[in-house]
Amino acid sequence: MQLKLPGMVSTALDQPLTGKTSVGARAFCGFQDCFSRLRSMDPVRIAVVGAGVVGLSTAMCVSKLVPRCSITIISDKSSPDTTSDVAAGMLIPHVYPNTPIPTLKQWFQETFDHLFAIANSAEAGDAGVHLVSGWQIFQSIPAEEVPFWADVVLGFRKMTKAELKKFPQHVFGHAFTTLKCESPAYLPWLEKRLKGSGVLILTRRIGDLWELHPSFDVVVNCSGLGSRQLAQDSEMFPVRGQVLNVRAPWVKHFIRDGSGLTYIYPGTSNVILGGTRQQGDWNLSPDAEISRGIFSRCCALEPSLQGACDIREKVGLRPFRRAGVRLQIEFLAQDGRRLPVVHHYGHGSGGISVHWGTALEAARLVSECVQAPRTPTPKSNL
Numbered sequence: 001m002q003l004k005l006p007g008m009v010s011t012a013l014d015q016p017l018t019g020k021t022s023v024g025a026r027a028f029c030g031f032q033d034c035f036s037r038l039r040s041m042d043p044v045r046i047a048v049v050g051a052g053v054v055g056l057s058t059a060m061c062v063s064k065l066v067p068r069c070s071i072t073i074i075s076d077k078s079s080p081d082t083t084s085d086v087a088a089g090m091l092i093p094h095v096y097p098n099t100p101i102p103t104l105k106q107w108f109q110e111t112f113d114h115l116f117a118i119a120n121s122a123e124a125g126d127a128g129v130h131l132v133s134g135w136q137i138f139q140s141i142p143a144e145e146v147p148f149w150a151d152v153v154l155g156f157r158k159m160t161k162a163e164l165k166k167f168p169q170h171v172f173g174h175a176f177t178t179l180k181c182e183s184p185a186y187l188p189w190l191e192k193r194l195k196g197s198g199v200l201i202l203t204r205r206i207g208d209l210w211e212l213h214p215s216f217d218v219v220v221n222c223s224g225l226g227s228r229q230l231a232q233d234s235e236m237f238p239v240r241g242q243v244l245n246v247r248a249p250w251v252k253h254f255i256r257d258g259s260g261l262t263y264i265y266p267g268t269s270n271v272i273l274g275g276t277r278q279q280g281d282w283n284l285s286p287d288a289e290i291s292r293g294i295f296s297r298c299c300a301l302e303p304s305l306q307g308a309c310d311i312r313e314k315v316g317l318r319p320f321r322r323a324g325v326r327l328q329i330e331f332l333a334q335d336g337r338r339l340p341v342v343h344h345y346g347h348g349s350g351g352i353s354v355h356w357g358t359a360l361e362a363a364r365l366v367s368e369c370v371q372a373p374r375t376p377t378p379k380s381n382l
């Protein structure tokens with residue numbers, strides 16, 4: 001297979017996209033060799049592997065931050081068939097291992113600001129981004145009564161007694177307004193904008209990142225759970241989530257049990273009812289008994305849901321990483337040739353909530369590769 005990319009002048013593109021990789025050849029290396037071309041006047045050829053929310057937003061941030069580059073997104077699945085498409089899309093961050101709270105808060109704030117601007121624009125409908133108000137409720141008072149993200153969302157306050165009367169099993173709650181980012185609209189919206197700015201999107205499964213050498217100068221790995229194989233990262237594992245997508249247009253407020261296991265998230269045309277968190281479960285088929293359980297738990301919180309119709313089941317595998325999100329430069333090497341890879345994956349339960357913030361960070365790492373400091377230290381959170 002040969003790839004022809006728009007605006008490319010490099011003869012390297014005429015070479016077939018093949019290559020043999022031996023796992024043992026992976027190594028962290030100096031930057032010198034791989035930057036001889038990156039410092040030339042040719043546009044830098046960047047491949048982004050993955051077309052979920054992480055891949056598409058990374059491509060967008062790279063296109064804004066890195067001058068004179070051509071970007072190709074390569075993925076075996078795209079919207080509506082990615083994990084991101086199953087996400088409820090609520091902006092409520094999850095804590096990641098090894099990630100300091102200030103960093104996590106910055107990722108969340110950047111994502112919130114980015115999506116809030118979209119929600120306030122005429123693009124909001126097409127992008128599937130809107131404000132939503134509601135309650136997070138607890139059966140006992142949580143250790144952290146005011147979460148770290150309280151001043152990022154809008155109008156955060158403790159629930160009043162009158163509000164809590166709606167939930168007789170719960171004693172405490174948060175009321176706030178946040179954003180909902182609906183991937184089945186947001187991803188095609190991002191794709192359209194990327195294509196409009198000259199980004200090429202290819203459907204293809206990558207067996208090994210080295211395949212992308214020498215057709216690309218820098219690779220960004222946004223393959224989510226696929227990184228278990230592509231980056232040989234045994235820290236990656238699935239946390240299965242099953243949800244119901246129902247029609248209940250009278251439900252306008254979100255309700256989230258503080259455990260995060262039961263939730264009711266109204267969107268533009270449907271309401272998402274959840275959920276499950278099944279660690280290590282790879283099964284993508286819906287389980288009817290689990291669906292009945294979700295429905296009855298949600299009806300216990302919002303009895304009017306008994307009247308919901310058009311119930312559809314969805315399953316997604318959250319891309320969890322034991323060591324937290326991986327944002328790191330790695331140099332693959334083989335026979336004296338090198339390929340810089342920026343890893344950007346492992347967003348688990350909260351990828352939509354932080355995607356723009358981590359994409360900006362990934363784009364800065366790409367920029368670091370391209371601008372070629374001569375002897376930088378690769379960042380590691382392994």
Ligand SMILES: Cc1cc2nc3c(=O)[nH]c(=O)nc-3n(C[C@H](O)[C@H](O)[C@H](O)COP(=O)(O)OP(=O)(O)OC[C@H]3O[C@@H](n4cnc5c(N)ncnc54)[C@H](O)[C@@H]3O)c2cc1C
Binds near residue numbers: 053
């Ligand atoms: C039920 C459920 C509810 C959720 N709710 C929320 C929520 O309310 N808020 C929130 O913030 N998060 C939520 N999430 C989490 C969120 O969905 C994820 O964190 C996020 O989608 C991860 O995005 P990603 O782009 O890394 O992965 P993905 O969407 O899985 O994308 C990975 C991409 O990589 C490609 N790929 C993988 N391997 C290869 C390969 N070898 N070759 C080529 N391409 C490859 C895939 O085809 C795909 O395009 C939820 C998840 C689930 C399952």
